[in-house]
Amino acid sequence: MRTPIVAGNWKMNKTVEEARSLVFSMSLGLREIKGVEKVLCPPFPALLAVSALLQGTDIGLGAQNLHWEEKGAFTGEVAPAMVAEFCQYVIIGHSERRAYFGETDQTVNQKVHAALAHDLTPIVCVGETVKEYESGRTGEIVRRQISLGLAGVDPAKAAGLVVAYEPIWAIGTGKASSGENANAVLADYIRPVLAELFGVETAQAIRIQYGGSVTAANAEEFFSQPDIDGALVGGASLKKDEFVAIARAASKS
Ligand code: PEP
Secondary structure (H helix, E strand, C coil), rough: CCCCCCEEEECCCCCCCHHHHHHHHHHHHHHCCCCCCCEEEEEEHHHHHHHHHHHHCEEEECCCCCCCCCCCCCCCCCCHHHHCCCCCCCECCCCCHHHHHCCCHHHHHHHHHHHCCCCCCCEEEECCHHHHCCCCCHHHHHHHHHHHHHHCCHHHHCCCCCCECHHHHHCCCCCCCCCCHHHHHHHHHHHHHHHHHHCCHHHCEEEEEECCCCCCCHHHHHCCCCCCCEEEECCCHHHHHHHHHHHHHHHCC
């Protein structure tokens, strides 16, 4: 049995004050939901304030990125130890980072190793563009992203990874994949490549989220699928009622 994990990616939204009030508004509702790992991923400047608010709760905190080097002359970057001071999770290789900030499967791999070395749980994002989807290349793309992105990960640590399958055409578009289509990508490509890398048993233990226009209205469709273990949620994670309802739907799956 895999515990579902629902993570809210706030992206570049919320000042510290706004982050505080969003956490205040959703914290009680989230705390009442059991059997689901709940994670908030605010922007870097809000991590300290949000971590203070989450102390003593069962709600985890994640960053949206990290650098792989320990320290040094990397202006504007945030080192793994700095993330690990506040967070238990870190999103790696989000498609927006791949598209706008030059992240590659190789940098994803470096970041995954850095995160694991600091006992952070990486939420590793993979997914195909609309062009790749339409030309039937989804399997090839996600297999490549997983095998390069997770290369060299110690199989003993791999069970703790989280993978987020996020078809790029579904992110922020309101056009979610169908539950069946998303589950097929997980079952036919993602879990099999995880099994090739780490063995069948470990692949069965790794949580795989779906992400892409998940809302309270469609969450159940995803969570009722056998291979989908929760969601990475963008837009709806900024709305208290939506995010709490999504986490609640995961608790019933
Ligand atoms: C995301 O950015 O990870 C995401 C899934 O966004 P949205 O839910 O807004 O599509």
